[in-house]
Amino acid sequence: MPAIGRVKDMIRAVRACKTAQDERDLVNKECAFIRTSFKDEDQDGRNNNVAKLLYIHMLGYPAHFGQMECLKLVASPRFADKRLGYLGAMLLLDENQDTHLLITNSLKNDMNHQVQYIVGLALSALGSICSEGMSRDCAAEVEKLLRSSNPYVVRKAALCAVRIVRKVPELMEMYVPVTRQILNEKNHGVLLTGVALVTELCKVNPDSLQHFRRFVPNLVRIAKNLVMAGYSPEHDVHGISDPFLQVGIIHLMRVLGKGDQESSEAMNDILAQVATNTDATKNVGHAILYETVLTIMDIESESGLRVLAVNILGRFLQNTDRNIRYVALNTLLRTVGADNNAVQRHRNTVLECLKENDVTIRRRALELSFALVNANSIRSMMKELLEFLDVSESEFKPYITSNILSVAQKYSPSKQWYIDTVITTLVKAGNYVREDLVNGIIATISAATELHGYCAQKLYTALLHDISQQPLSQASLWTLGEFGDLLVNKQVEEETPIDVTEDDILDVLEKVLQSPQSLQVTREYAFTAIMKLSARFSVSLLRIKALISKYGNHLDVELQQRATEYTAIFNKHDDMRMALLERMPTMNAVILEGDSSLTGSDTAEPTSQAKGVASVAQSQGSALLDLLGDTSAHQSESHPAEPPAAGGVPSGDPLLDLFGSSQPIATQPVLNQPPPTAPIASQVSSGGGGLMDLLGGDLLMTQPAALTSKIPSIIAYEKGGLKIDFAFQQDLNSQSSFVVNLTATNSTSSAMTDFLFQSAVPKTFTIQLETPSGNVIPPNGSGAVTQSLKVTNPQKQPIRMRLRISYSVNGTVVQESVEVSNFPAQLLA
Numbered sequence: 154m155p156a157i158g159r160v161k162d163m164i165r166a167v168r169a170c171k172t173a174q175d176e177r178d179l180v181n182k183e184c185a186f187i188r189t190s191f192k193d194e195d196q197d198g199r200n201n202n203v204a205k206l207l208y209i210h211m212l213g214y215p216a217h218f219g220q221m222e223c224l225k226l227v228a229s230p231r232f233a234d235k236r237l238g239y240l241g242a243m244l245l246l247d248e249n250q251d252t253h254l255l256i257t258n259s260l261k262n263d264m265n266h267q268v269q270y271i272v273g274l275a276l277s278a279l280g281s282i283c284s285e286g287m288s289r290d291c292a293a294e295v296e297k298l299l300r301s302s303n304p305y306v307v308r309k310a311a312l313c314a315v316r317i318v319r320k321v322p323e324l325m326e327m328y329v330p331v332t333r334q335i336l337n338e339k340n341h342g343v344l345l346t347g348v349a350l351v352t353e354l355c356k357v358n359p360d361s362l363q364h365f366r367r368f369v370p371n372l373v374r375i376a377k378n379l380v381m382a383g384y385s386p387e388h389d390v391h392g393i394s395d396p397f398l399q400v401g402i403i404h405l406m407r408v409l410g411k412g413d414q415e416s417s418e419a420m421n422d423i424l425a426q427v428a429t430n431t432d433a434t435k436n437v438g439h440a441i442l443y444e445t446v447l448t449i450m451d452i453e454s455e456s457g458l459r460v461l462a463v464n465i466l467g468r469f470l471q472n473t474d475r476n477i478r479y480v481a482l483n484t485l486l487r488t489v490g491a492d493n494n495a496v497q498r499h500r501n502t503v504l505e506c507l508k509e510n511d512v513t514i515r516r517r518a519l520e521l522s523f524a525l526v527n528a529n530s531i532r533s534m535m536k537e538l539l540e541f542l543d544v545s546e547s548e549f550k551p552y553i554t555s556n557i558l559s560v561a562q563k564y565s566p567s568k569q570w571y572i573d574t575v576i577t578t579l580v581k582a583g584n585y586v587r588e589d590l591v592n593g594i595i596a597t598i599s600a601a602t603e604l605h606g607y608c609a610q611k612l613y614t615a616l617l618h619d620i621s622q623q624p625l626s627q628a629s630l631w632t633l634g635e636f637g638d639l640l641v642n643k644q645v646e647e648e649t650p651i652d653v654t655e656d657d658i659l660d661v662l663e664k665v666l667q668s669p670q671s672l673q674v675t676r677e678y679a680f681t682a683i684m685k686l687s688a689r690f691s692v693s694l695l696r697i698k699a700l701i702s703k704y705g706n707h708l709d710v711e712l713q714q715r716a717t718e719y720t721a722i723f724n725k726h727d728d729m730r731m732a733l734l735e736r737m738p739t740m741n742a743v744i745l746e747g748d749s750s751l752t753g754s755d756t757a758e759p760t761s762q763a764k765g766v767a768s769v770a771q772s773q774g775s776a777l778l779d780l781l782g783d784t785s786a787h788q789s790e791s792h793p794a795e796p797p798a799a800g801g802v803p804s805g806d807p808l809l810d811l812f813g814s815s816q817p818i819a820t821q822p823v824l825n826q827p828p829p830t831a832p833i834a835s836q837v838s839s840g841g842g843g844l845m846d847l848l849g850g851d852l853l854m855t856q857p858a859a860l861t862s863k864i865p866s867i868i869a870y871e872k873g874g875l876k877i878d879f880a881f882q883q884d885l886n887s888q889s890s891f892v893v894n895l896t897a898t899n900s901t902s903s904a905m906t907d908f909l910f911q912s913a914v915p916k917t918f919t920i921q922l923e924t925p926s927g928n929v930i931p932p933n934g935s936g937a938v939t940q941s942l943k944v945t946n947p948q949k950q951p952i953r954m955r956l957r958i959s960y961s962v963n964g965t966v967v968q969e970s971v972e973v974s975n976f977p978a979q980l981l982a
Contacts, residue, residue, distance in 0.1 A: 157183055160204045167212070180214050191222055199226065200234055203241050210244055220245050220252050227259045235263070235271060239278040248284035256282075257290055264294045269305050272298065276309035280316040288317040292324050299331045304340040311335065311346035315353045322357045329354065329361065336371055341388055341395050344375065348401040355408045366409050369416050373423045376402050380426050396437040403427065403444045410452030417453035424449055428461050433468060439477055443469075443484070450488045463488065463495035470502045475511050482506060482517035489524045500525050504537050512546075519549065523556045531564040535574060542581045550585035554578055558590055558745045568601050569647055576611050579625040586624035589906075589929050593743040595631050600742040606639035607646045608632050613653065616661055621670045627678050630665065633658055634682025635736055638689035655693040659683065663700065673711065680704070680712055684719045688734035698723055744936070746904050746929050864891075864979045870958060870971055874901035875930070877910075877958070879973075881980060889949070891980050893942040899930040903963050908938055911957040918952075919945040930960070952976040 157163045163183065170176040187202045195202070203222050210216035223245060226238025246253040256278070263275035276298070279291055295317060298310035318325045328350065335347030355362055379394050379402075388395035403424070410417040427445050432438040442465050449462040466488075469481030482503070489496045503525065506518035519541070526534045535557070542553045557578050565571035575594055579586060598608050612629035620626055633640070637658050643650035665671055666679040680701075687697045701723075704716035722730050864881040871877070877897045884890040899905045908928045914920050925940040946952060952974070959968040 157186075157205070159201065160208060163205050163208060176212075180209055180212065184209065184214070184216075184218075188218060191219070200237055203237055207237075207241055207244055216245060220250075224252075224255055224259070227256060227263075232268070232271060235274055239274045243278055243281040246282050248282060248287075253282055253284065254287065257287055260287075260291060261294060264291070264298060269303055272306050273309045276306075276313045280309075280313040283313075283316060283320060285320050288320045288324065292317055292321075292327055296327050296331065299328065299335065304338070304343050307335065307338075308342045308346045311343070311350045315350050318350075318353050318357055325354050325357055325361070329364065332365075333368070336368055336375075341398050345395075345398045345401055348372075348398070348405050352401070352405045352408055355405075362409060362413075366413060366416050369406070369409055369419050372402050372406060372409075373419060376406075376423050376427065380423070380430055390437050391435045392432060393435065393437050393441070396441055399427070399441050400444045403441070403448050407444075407448035407451045410448070412453070414453045420448070420452060421455055421458055424454070425458055425461065428458075428465060433465075439469070439472075443480060446484060446488075450484075450491055456492070459492045460495045463492060463499070467499040467502060470499060470506065475509075475514060478506065478509070479511075479514050479517060482514065482521055486517060486521045486524060489521065493525075493527070497525060497527075497530065500530065500534070504534075507537070507541050515549075519553065523560060526560045526564060528564045528566075531560070531566065532570075535561060539574075539577060539581060542578070547585070550582055551587065554582040554586050555590060555745070558594070562597070562742075562745050568604055569607065572598070572601060572604055572608055572611065576615060579622070579628060580615055580619070582624070583622045584624065587906075588624075589927060590745060591624045591627050592927070593745045594628050596740040596743040597745075598628070598632055599635075599737065599740040602739055604646055605632075605636040606644045606650075607648055609636040609640040610645050610648060610651060610653075613637075613640055613658065613661070614651075616665070620661075620665050620668055623672050623675050626665055626671065626675050630662065630675070630678040630682045633662065634678075634685035637682075637686050641690070655686075655690045656696070658686070659690075659693055659696060659700075662686075673709065676709070677711060677715070680715055684715075685734050687723075688731050743927075744931075746931055864977050867973075867975055867977065869895075869973045870956060870969070872969065873962075873967065874899055875905065875958070875960065876900065877956075881977060883980070884943075887945070889947045890943060890945045893944060895940045895942065897930055897938045897940075898934050898936075899932055900934050901962065902932050904932050905930040905960040905962050907966075908960040909958070910940060912942060913955045913957075914944065915950075915953060917946075917948050917950055920954075946980070949981055952980060 157166055166179055167176060170179060183205065187206055190198055190202050199222060203219055203226060206216045206219040206222075219241065223238045223241035226234045227242060229235060229238065242253070242256055246256070260275045260279050263271050264279075266272050266275075276295070279287070279295070283291070295310050295313050298306050299314065301307055301310070314328050318328065332347060332351050332354070335343060336351070338344055338347070351365055351368070355365055376399065379399050382394045385394055388398075390396050393399075406420050406424070410420050424445055427441065428449075431441050431445075433442060446462040446465050449458050454462075463485070466481045466485050469477050470485075472478055472481075485496055485499070485503070503518055503521050506514055507522065509515055509518065522534065522538060538553065538557055542550065542557070545553060558575060561571055561574045561578075565574070575597065579594070598605075601608065609632050612625075612632045615625060616629040616633075639645065640650075640653050640658065641655055645651075662679050662683050666676055666683075671679070683697055683700060687694060690697070698720075701716050701719045704712050705720060707713045707716065722733065726733075864883060866878055866880040869877045869879045875897065876899075877895060880894040880896070882892040882894065884892065895910065897908065897910070906929050908925075908930055910922075910925065912920060912922065921943040923941040923943075925938055927938050930936070930938050944952070944954075954973045954976075955970070956973060957968070957970050959966065961967070
């Protein structure tokens with residue numbers, strides 16, 4: 154096939170190709186012809202060949218072999234050749250290639266050319282491909298052109314100067330003096346590029362703000378002329394005089410007025426005029442008003458002006474264009490902290506946006522709705538948010554649930570209202586309630602001492618209607634286990650008691666225990682609640698005994714172990730049962746932290762269904778075995794195996810046997826059960842005694858260890874806003890043991906969730922981890938997660954500990970491993 158002549162012919166040939174292979178064949182043949190032509194130094198066809206090569210480059214095929222030909226065209230005296238050569242240079246060259254340095258001399262020559270259009274070509278190319286070295290070489294020529302009397306050249310030079318300042322910030326001092334001259338020009342194009350240059354200079358070097366604040370009166374004058382100017386066909390866009398220049402000037406005002414009272418006062422009047430005189434029915438008017446609102450909110454503006462800005466955003470919310478509504482919601486979310494009262498006036502409009510079909514608008518409206526909740530609006534806002542929770546998609550439910558519970562706790566008008574809201578949220582949210590929130594809800598119920606009977610009745614009624622929702626079931630089971638007798642005895646506050654018998658409550662608990670929908674942890678809640686009720690109920694005691702003994706041979710080893718322990722309490726230590734199972738002390742209410750952003754909730758999943766014990770143990774154990782890179786490392790104190798009891802408790806720890814190893818593993822204590830409902834077996838002491846003796850021996854009460862804390866603390870980990878401190882206490886009863894008190898704090902602005910701390914030590918040490926205080930670290934250092942570790946060093950060897958830390962922040966999972974060896978010398982004494 155003969156070579157294609159003109160560019161138009163090549164475009165037609167490419168479009169006529171029926172398959173991608175036909176196109177590739179055509180391009181390859183044409184590239185081969187162009188290479189041959191370049192080698193033959195075909196002067197007449199160079200322009201046409203480079204043009205075809207640029208089209209090939211636009212199609213995505215390699216065209217780097219035409220770089221030198223572009224430089225030859227740039228050096229040509231003909232304007233047509235220069236135009237194509239500079240275009241090719243901007244497309245085929247970049248600052249990472251040494252070839253682009255060869256064009257520097259041509260650029261300098263052309264910037265001194267007498268024809269303004271050739272000067273413009275050189276400035277456009279320099280602004281597009283300049284590197285740091287090229288910027289230094291050509292900066293003086295650009296500065297000279299900025300002082301030109303030709304508006305066309307000044308516009309091109311100002312835009313080129315913006316690029317140079319970005320590449321080499323220290324060259325900005327060269328362009329500062331000429332800016333005053335540019336801003337005094339009457340040509341709108343020169344003013345627009347001059348404003349862009351001043352804005353870039355202010356951003357590159359904040360120290361120059363004080364110098365440029367002298368230009369504020371000049372900027373105000375220009376803006377006033379634009380607002381008050383009549384019709385000008387040269388600059389009119391849909392009835393508005395030069396909206397591009399207006400937006401640029403208002404943006405520069407925002408940069409100059411931020412944090413400066415004097416400059417802000419000079420801008421107040423013109424901003425008010427722009428906000429009131431701009432036509433809000435056109436898209437260009439929306440752009441100007443949006444920039445005006447941002448400027449008003451950023452500078453030290455008057456309160457009345459801020460109200461005007463918020464009202465503009467309120468009008469945006471009523472616009473039929475979804476993009477305008479999204480912009481309004483996003484801006485209101487940024488400004489709600491500056492003037493909450495003004496934004497509150499548009500609360501109903503924001504709530505209406507929750508019914509929008511566009512998911513992005515619903516997301517922003519939801520975030521803004523929670524930001525608008527306060528003590529005065531809590532009742533009306535909560536009603537709307539609970540209705541939205543009912544109909545929202547699954548991706549929203551975790552975010553809505555956590556934030557409803559958080560704001561309800563913060564602004565609740567009464568404890569009863571808060572309890573009602575919590576229960577309603579649990580019912581509506583289903584399995585989308587985070588595990589740490591369940592623990593916080595239980596602590597809240599425990600702290601509401603005057604509403605225990607009311608809580609028990611409400612949660613019993615909810616559980617009676619639906620046992621499939623695990624968070625609701627867990628909170629209800631804990632409450633019934635602690636306060637079920639109040640419900641039976643009709644000691645219910647604030648509400649008419651219902652007729653409930655002991656058997657009715659046990660029927661519900663047994664139904665949860667036997668339900669295939671119940672997770673293992675939910676069954677553990679139910680089983681412990683039944684045992685608790687044996688100390689509160691009298692009529693159904695025999696039924697409780699029979700129910701517990703029935704699980705002595707259950708396939709679930711956790712339920713089997715609990716059944717055996719509880720049966721031993723009935724048979725051998727019944728005189729102590731009432732004291733062992735008395736009500737837990739009142740817990741301090743936990744501050745429920747809501748999600749700071751909806752971004753991380755998009756992939757949230759509901760609570761999963763029950764999983765096998767083996768898979769859980771393997772996932773925890775294998776991770777810890779790898780911490781020191783040595784599977785022989787001992788990570789926990791080894792306990793002697795207990796002999797099998799009559800109830801069939803297997804020897805050793807069944808979870809550890811799943812690893813095929815007799816070595817125990819120091820795993821993070823489970824956080825999905827609060828301390829009051831933890832299994833009685835978890836109170837076992839490693840040194841013997843404790844409740845394990847109920848299976849075959851005397852009940853021994855262990856004494857707390859004597860500790861001393863005259864040891865300096867250390868920072869074990871500090872990265873990404875997370876800081877973990879180790880404080881030490883020496884065990885006076887054992888010279889080889891000490892306790893590490895861990896404190897984890899978060900200095901970032903977002904909460905760290907799913908915090909998990911794991912540790913391992915060499916095999917000559919042993920380590921025990923206590924239950925952490927939580928798994929959510931509040932932002933801005935407003936709270937901390939604490940945990941205790943007991944380390945035994947019998948051979949007094951240098952201490953070395955391997956840590957694995959994982960957490961989630963804004964939906965991103967972070968995992969870090971670090972080795973700590975800078976322990977105080979006092980621990981080896």
